Amino acid sequence: MSKPTLVDVGREAGVSAITVSRALRSPEKVSDSLRAKVDNAVRKLGYVPNQSASTLAASKTNSIVVMIPSTSNNVFSDVLRGIDEALKGSRFTLQIGNTGYDPLEEERLLRSFLNPAPAGVILAGIEQTDATKQMLQAVGGPVVQIMDVCSNPIDWIIGFSHEQAARTATEHLITAGYQNIGFIGAQMDPRSQQRLTGFKSALQAKDMLHQDAVAVTNRPSDVGLGSAMFSRLVGNFPDCDAVFCNNDDLALGVLFECQRRGLSVPDQIGICGFNDLGITSQSVPTVTSVTTPLKEIGRLAGEILTKDRPVSYQPVVDLGSILAIRDSTRRYQFDNQDINRRLSKLRAN
Amino acid sequence: MSKPTLVDVGREAGVSAITVSRALRSPEKVSDSLRAKVDNAVRKLGYVPNQSASTLAASKTNSIVVMIPSTSNNVFSDVLRGIDEALKGSRFTLQIGNTGYDPLEEERLLRSFLNPAPAGVILAGIEQTDATKQMLQAVGGPVVQIMDVCSNPIDWIIGFSHEQAARTATEHLITAGYQNIGFIGAQMDPRSQQRLTGFKSALQAKDMLHQDAVAVTNRPSDVGLGSAMFSRLVGNFPDCDAVFCNNDDLALGVLFECQRRGLSVPDQIGICGFNDLGITSQSVPTVTSVTTPLKEIGRLAGEILTKDRPVSYQPVVDLGSILAIRDSTRRYQFDNQDINRRLSKLRAN
DNA sequence: AATGTAAATGATTGCGCAACCATTTTGCAA
DNA sequence: TTGCAAAATGGTTGCGCAATCATTTACATT
Numbered sequence: 001m002s003k004p005t006l007v008d009v010g011r012e013a014g015v016s017a018i019t020v021s022r023a024l025r026s027p028e029k030v031s032d033s034l035r036a037k038v039d040n041a042v043r044k045l046g047y048v049p050n051q052s053a054s055t056l057a058a059s060k061t062n063s064i065v066v067m068i069p070s071t072s073n074n075v076f077s078d079v080l081r082g083i084d085e086a087l088k089g090s091r092f093t094l095q096i097g098n099t100g101y102d103p104l105e106e107e108r109l110l111r112s113f114l115n116p117a118p119a120g121v122i123l124a125g126i127e128q129t130d131a132t133k134q135m136l137q138a139v140g141g142p143v144v145q146i147m148d149v150c151s152n153p154i155d156w157i158i159g160f161s162h163e164q165a166a167r168t169a170t171e172h173l174i175t176a177g178y179q180n181i182g183f184i185g186a187q188m189d190p191r192s193q194q195r196l197t198g199f200k201s202a203l204q205a206k207d208m209l210h211q212d213a214v215a216v217t218n219r220p221s222d223v224g225l226g227s228a229m230f231s232r233l234v235g236n237f238p239d240c241d242a243v244f245c246n247n248d249d250l251a252l253g254v255l256f257e258c259q260r261r262g263l264s265v266p267d268q269i270g271i272c273g274f275n276d277l278g279i280t281s282q283s284v285p286t287v288t289s290v291t292t293p294l295k296e297i298g299r300l301a302g303e304i305l306t307k308d309r310p311v312s313y314q315p316v317v318d319l320g321s322i323l324a325i326r327d328s329t330r331r332y333q334f335d336n337q338d339i340n341r342r343l344s345k346l347r348a349n
Numbered sequence: 350m351s352k353p354t355l356v357d358v359g360r361e362a363g364v365s366a367i368t369v370s371r372a373l374r375s376p377e378k379v380s381d382s383l384r385a386k387v388d389n390a391v392r393k394l395g396y397v398p399n400q401s402a403s404t405l406a407a408s409k410t411n412s413i414v415v416m417i418p419s420t421s422n423n424v425f426s427d428v429l430r431g432i433d434e435a436l437k438g439s440r441f442t443l444q445i446g447n448t449g450y451d452p453l454e455e456e457r458l459l460r461s462f463l464n465p466a467p468a469g470v471i472l473a474g475i476e477q478t479d480a481t482k483q484m485l486q487a488v489g490g491p492v493v494q495i496m497d498v499c500s501n502p503i504d505w506i507i508g509f510s511h512e513q514a515a516r517t518a519t520e521h522l523i524t525a526g527y528q529n530i531g532f533i534g535a536q537m538d539p540r541s542q543q544r545l546t547g548f549k550s551a552l553q554a555k556d557m558l559h560q561d562a563v564a565v566t567n568r569p570s571d572v573g574l575g576s577a578m579f580s581r582l583v584g585n586f587p588d589c590d591a592v593f594c595n596n597d598d599l600a601l602g603v604l605f606e607c608q609r610r611g612l613s614v615p616d617q618i619g620i621c622g623f624n625d626l627g628i629t630s631q632s633v634p635t636v637t638s639v640t641t642p643l644k645e646i647g648r649l650a651g652e653i654l655t656k657d658r659p660v661s662y663q664p665v666v667d668l669g670s671i672l673a674i675r676d677s678t679r680r681y682q683f684d685n686q687d688i689n690r691r692l693s694k695l696r697a698n
Numbered sequence: 699a700a701t702g703t704a705a706a707t708g709a710t711t712g713c714g715c716a717a718c719c720a721t722t723t724t725g726c727a728a
Numbered sequence: 729t730t731g732c733a734a735a736a737t738g739g740t741t742g743c744g745c746a747a748t749c750a751t752t753t754a755c756a757t758t
Contacts, residue, residue, distance in 0.1 A: 003464055005714055016738045021716065031724095031736065048464040052404040053714030056743050061401070072430055074423070081420055084447055093461075096445060098433055112442075115352055115397040116743095223631040252628065259633040279601065279628075282572040284608040354744055365708050370746065380706065402744030405713050465713095 004045040012041035024049070055116055063093050064305055065113045066122040069101040069189065072220070074277050075247075075294060076124070079146065082298020083122065090306050092119055099124075101189055107132045117141050120305030126150050126157070127190050144301040148191060149318045156304055158297050158317040162191045165290045165321040166198030169272050170244055172288070172323055174206060177331045178242035178270045183214045184229045184254065185246035186221030192246050195274065199244055212236040221246065226253020227260075242270035242329070248277045251287050255328065271328040285327035293319040353394040361390035373398070404465055412442050413654055414462045415471040418450040418538065421569070423626050424596075424643060425473070428495065431647020432471065439655050441468055448473075450538055456481045466490050469654030475499050475506070476539050493650040497540060498667045505653055507646050507666045511540045514639045514670040515547030518621050519593055521637070521672055523555060526680045527591035527619045532563045533578045533603065534595035535570030541595050544623065548593055561585040570595065575602020576609075591619035591678070597626045600636050604677065620677040634676035642668040 006017040013020065015034065023030045023038040030038075041047070055061045066083060068076040080096070087094060095113055099106040107129050110121070114135055121136060121143045128136075136143050136154060145157040173181050183199045185192050196214065203209035215233040219225060226249055234240050245251040251273030255265060263269050265285055273280050273289035280287040296319055304313050355366040362369065364383065372379045372387040379387075390396070404410045415432060417425040429445070436443060444462055448455040456478050459470070463484055470485060470492045477485075485492050485503055494506040522530050532548045534541050545563065552558035564582040568574060575598055583589050594600035600622030604614060612618050614634055622629050622638035629636035645668055653662050 007714085017714090018716080018739075019737050022737080025716085029736080034736080048460055050405070050464050050714050051461075052401040052410070052465055053743095054716075055401040056399070056405050056713090056745085057715040057717075059716095059743065071426055071433060077420055077426055084420060094445065096443065111397055112400075115399050116401055223628050227631060253631060256631055256633045279572050282576060282602060282605055284605045356744085366744090367709075367746080368707055371707080374746085378706080383706080399744050402713095403746075405715085405743090406745040406747075408713060408746095 003050075004047045005050070006047075008045055009038065009041045009047045012045055013037040059116055061116050061118050062091050063095045063113075063118045064120045064122065064302065065095045065097065065110070065118045067097045067099050067106050067110060068124050069099050070187075070220070071096075071098050073187075075275055075292075078277070078294035079124075079298040082295035082300075083302040084298075085295075086299045086302025087306060092306055101187070103127055103129045103132070107135075111135060114139050120144070122146060122301050122305070123154075125190055126153075128154075142305055144304055146297050146301050148194075149316055151316070153315055156301075156313060156315050156317070158300050158304075158319065160292060160319050160321045162194040163198035163201070165274075165292070165323075166195035166244065167202045168198075168321075168323050169274070169288075169290055170199045170202035172325065173242045173244060173270055173272060173329060174202065174208065176242075176266075176270060176329050178329075179208070180210060180237065180239040181208065181213065181242045181244065181270075182210075182233045182237055182240045183216070183244050183246075184226065184233060184250050185214075185216040186219055186225055186229065186250060187246075188216050188218055192216075195246060210237060210239075213240070216246075221249045223249050223253040223256065226250035227257035228253070230254040230257045241268065242272070244272045244274075246274055248273040248275055248280050248287070248289055251289065251328075252279060252283065255283065255285075255287060266328050266331045270331055276324055280326065281324070288326045288329040289324050291322045291324045293321065352399070353396045354399070355396075357394055358387065358390045358396045361394055362386040408465055410465055410467050411440050412444045412462075412467045413469045413471065413651065414444045414446065414459070414467045416446045416448050416455050416459060417473055418448050419536075419569070420445075420447050422536075424624055424641075427626070427643035428473075428647040431644035431649075432651040433647075434644075435648045435651025436655060441655055450536070452476055452478050452481070456484075460484060463488050469493070471495060471650050471654070472503075474539055475502075477503075491654055493653055495646050495650050497543075498665055500665070502664055505650075505662060505664050505666070507649050507653075507668065509641060509668050509670045511543040512547035512550070514623075514641070514672075515544035515593065516551045517547075517670075517672050518623070518637075518639050519548045519551035521674065522591045522593060522619055522621060522678060523551065523557065525591075525615075525619060525678050527678075528557070529559055529586065529588040530557065530562065530591045530593060530619075531559075531582045531586055531589045532565070532593050532595075533575065533582060533599050534563075534565040535568055535574055535578065535599060536595075537565050537567055541565075544595060559586060559588075562589070565595075570598045572598050572602040572605065575599035576606035577602070579603040579606045590617065591621070593621045593623075595623055597622040597624050597629050597636070597638055600638065600677075601628060601632065604632065604634075604636060615677050615680045619680055625673050630673070630675065637675045637678040638673050640671045640673045642670065 006020045009020045010017040020038050023035055027035055070076060097109040110132060117139045118141055120141055123145050124147050126145055126148050143154040145153050146159055148159040149161055150157055200209055215229050243254050251271050254271050258265050258269050265271055271287055273287050276289040276291040280289040355369050359366040359369045369387050372384055376384055446458040459481060466488045467490055469490055472494050473496050475494055475497050492503040494502050495508055497508040498510055499506055549558055564578050592603050600620050603620050607614050607618050614620055620636055622636050625638040625640040629638040
């Protein structure tokens with residue numbers, strides 16, 4: 001006894017197979033009595049639609065393909081959570097591909113996912129190969145790029161400007177009174193490079209960019225690597241008094257290394273992270289970080305692909321980012337009232 | 350111009366469609382010249398197999414279905430990474446279902462993934478509904494349960510004893526000299542309950558279980574929650590001098606709260622985490638945690654399901670766990686030589 | 699060259715469903 | 729009651745591929 005098919009359900013309900021199919025796919029198009037009969041038969045037989053047969057007959061799938069660079073990076077699990085939420089309860093299923101930050105692997109994987117055509121595709125970043133873009137063009141399905149912004153998305157792009165976010169954070173470090181600001185980066189993907197660009201431009205504007213201010217590696221980032229990179233940075237750049245980190249793991253690693261070295265944060269060293277994944281707001285001291293709308297990016301991407309009329313969405317959505325200023329960069333507490341009071345006292349003498 | 354099919358490739362290569370199919374699926378069964386012709390035609394036409402048609406014709410899929418309780422919990426991303434590695438380069442693809450810790454949701458999702466039958470199924474834990482087990486039985490495909498051990502797995506089970514791991518950790522706290530040991534738990538799934546059982550049994554054996562020693566919640570755990578739960582625990586249990594945490598996030602939260610309260614770790618408060626996800630070995634002080642073989646569990650599960658002869662694997666694999674003792678519980682440095690020396694001196698007087 | 703055997707290749711069929719079009723039934727106005 | 733439009737239901741076909749069995753070819757042995 002194998003799995004029941006539409007024919008079996010139809011026999012049970014006393015109707016034809018195609019009618020059962022219709023009753024299940026478009027319940028609003030059939031009579032109430034039929035729907036009840038079919039539902040009973042389905043329940044009685046334990047009928048489950050065969051996804052492959054459906055896909056083959058309709059020559060399109062119900063799956064949303066998501067290509068992400070890494071499953072271990074918490075950034076992408078936040079994005080995935082957003083997508084998952086948008087798809088919950090819909091008829092769409094998620095197909096996840098792990099590219100390992102390699103555009104060629106992305107192309108290879110995507111090719112295998114593109115026949116038959118998926119209901120939608122979500123890609124991280126804008127660095128797809130030409131072949132990838134051609135494939136997507138040929139398939140014609142809707143494509144949402146995420147994590148970044150650009151002027152010419154394939155169909156839609158949802159993200160924020162990493163360069164702008166990094167510039168804002170670096171300007172904050174300058175404003176907070178730090179003089180010798182360094183950059184620590186790992187896993188230098190294109191968006192990390194953009195952050196580095198933003199970092200440099202903010203410092204160059206004030207003529208404050210030190211030649212040894214940048215310490216980067218392509219190894220995947222983690223807390224221990226943050227400590228190691230900080231050691232390397234201060235080795236080359238002993239006057240360094242603040243660090244902009246490419247992500248929160250590195251920032252925590254810097255914080256711990258400072259604690260080990262007896263460097264006070266924020267007085268001797270200022271620390272800023274990126275992505276604000278949770279711990280930064282709880283650590284001692286709390287760590288300044290750039291809050292990025294990861295889950296919102298995922299949810300919006302999922303929403304666009306599962307709506308009937310995605311055309312109404314803007315092709316480029318910049319969700320922005322917010323700098324969450326915390327104790328790790330509160331070096332000077334500017335208080336104009338207090339300063340004025342002290343000035344008055346000074347004059348009184 | 351739609352996508353090329355096997356017929357198109359066959360026409361291009363001057364052979365029949367079925368021969369092309371064979372050349373692609375079982376290249377060792379055809380002549381070298383045919384293989385070359387077919388490969389050329391495939392490349393020329395950009396042929397990509399239609400997964401649905403293949404699945405429908407063979408009435409079985411190439412997908413490994415994995416049901417995990419949560420995508421945001423780092424524990425499961427480690428497991429997924431292991432599975433992903435095992436599947437890399439094989440013909441199998443991963444289909445991930447997010448159950449949200451709900452056996453009924455697991456059943457619902459799994460049902461939709463089970464037609465047509467997947468090549469294999471990976472399930473977290475042993476708390477499947479009866480209906481789920483029946484479905485799996487009917488499908489007949491290989492099933493690997495993970496994260497736990499038990500005596501009667503569906504097919505295979507790979508994990509470790511949470512009760513034993515927690516008992517060992519708690520005994521360590523006792524040995525380290527802590528007198529009033531508390532438990533902090535969040536997201537109390539069945540495995541967390543087992544850890545609580547292990548915790549209690551270790552303390553009861555020494556008659557050291559305090560009535561207010563346990564603080565648990567069903568909210569998903571994070572660092573901030575760890576701080577809050579610690580506050581709650583010491584509110585009820587002021588003498589508390591050590592905490593066994595259900596996971597590392599909570600342990601870090603406890604550490605930070607101790608720092609905020611000016612409680613020294615490990616002298617005033619001992620802290621032990623669970624899973625050893627990375628930060629615990631880098632923080633200041635480093636935090637004792639239970640190292641669990643998450644990635645190995647995933648890899649082995651993937652391996653079993655993708656091998657031709659999975660039968661050769663033991664049905665129950667206990668990969669064990671290791672207590673990583675770090676600074677957060679080094680309260681007393683026991684040194685028997687030193688003690689004996691002091692005893693001798695005492696006797697000499 | 700004849701025969702036998704293994705290797706290589708081909709033809710037919712059906713997997714389960716949905717698109718498309720055809721037919722039947724229902725509801726309602728005249 | 730009849731007629732007719734709309735609603736409801738059914739029949740046929742093919743999606744692209746693999747299982748199964750059938751046939752052809754290559755090659756060794758005598």
